[in-house]
Amino acid sequence: MSATDDRVTAAVLVIGDEILSGRTQDTNLRDIARYLGVIGIDLAEARTVPDVLGEIVDALNALRGRYDYVITTGGIGPTHDDITADAVAAAFEVELHEHPEIIAMMEARWGGELTPARRRMARVPVGGALVKNPVQGPPGFTIGNVFTLAGVPQIMRGMLEDVGPRMRGGRPTVSRTVRVDGSGEGVIAAPLEAVARAHPDMSLGSYPFFGPDGYGSNLVLRSRDPEALAGVVVELIAALKGAGIENVREVQVA
Incomplete structure (x- = not known):
């Protein structure tokens, strides 16, 4: 249970x-x-x-x-x-x-x-x-x-x-996505891990993509606390840019 x-x-x-x-x-x-x-x-x-x-x-x-x-x-x-x-x-x-x-x-x-x-x-x-x-x-x-x-x-x-x-429902999980273009997972791994370690109760996952328009990763953050999630999104973007990764933005996913 x-x-x-x-x-x-x-x-x-x-x-x-x-x-x-x-x-x-x-x-x-x-x-x-x-x-x-x-x-x-x-x-x-x-x-x-x-x-x-x-x-x-x-x-x-x-x-x-x-x-x-x-x-x-x-x-x-x-x-x-x-x-x-x-x-x-x-x-x-x-x-x-x-x-x-x-x-x-x-x-x-x-x-x-x-x-x-x-x-x-x-x-x-x-x-x-x-x-x-x-x-x-x-x-x-x-x-x-x-x-x-x-x-x-x-x-x-x-x-x-x-x-x-x-069924007995709970608090819905909210997700937000940060998109990184032109950088592989090897480059983003360190700042992503640092943010994940700082917030062990939050789910952070990396989902790489490849296509004719380029490559990169969608970093998906999930939490039941929308306010906390918003703060971690800002923290993650700052950590990525602090590591020299500039092509980073939050995207809306349907």
């Missing part, structure tokens, strides 16, 4: 052979990170695991004991390799049952044609609650501090809107 009361943490567990094989490009991690950042939750770790029951269970148990929340994506469809519900139930040591609300939704949509494959999507761990799906298909579910969402990006984003209000 979080080390301090004012920091709320989360992890993402991406499930699916198709992600690891490269056949499907994952965009859910990016969308979840952005969503959580707005409500003041730090995405502290992300893992990707195959459609193997034991590996999903092991990863889920490790993450749910370490962070305030865990969001899983993928593996709740109708096919034989959609085993996320089985894995979540195993992790919490409970049985699966066909949720009556999901069965009712399916009957309203398909009438009496509830095939075994469709019924697989109605399985929820005993004690779990539903996560609304405003797009199409059955809902996700939550149990303990775990939220199990669909892997299809559009559906996952819709489910997030129901997940967010159930």
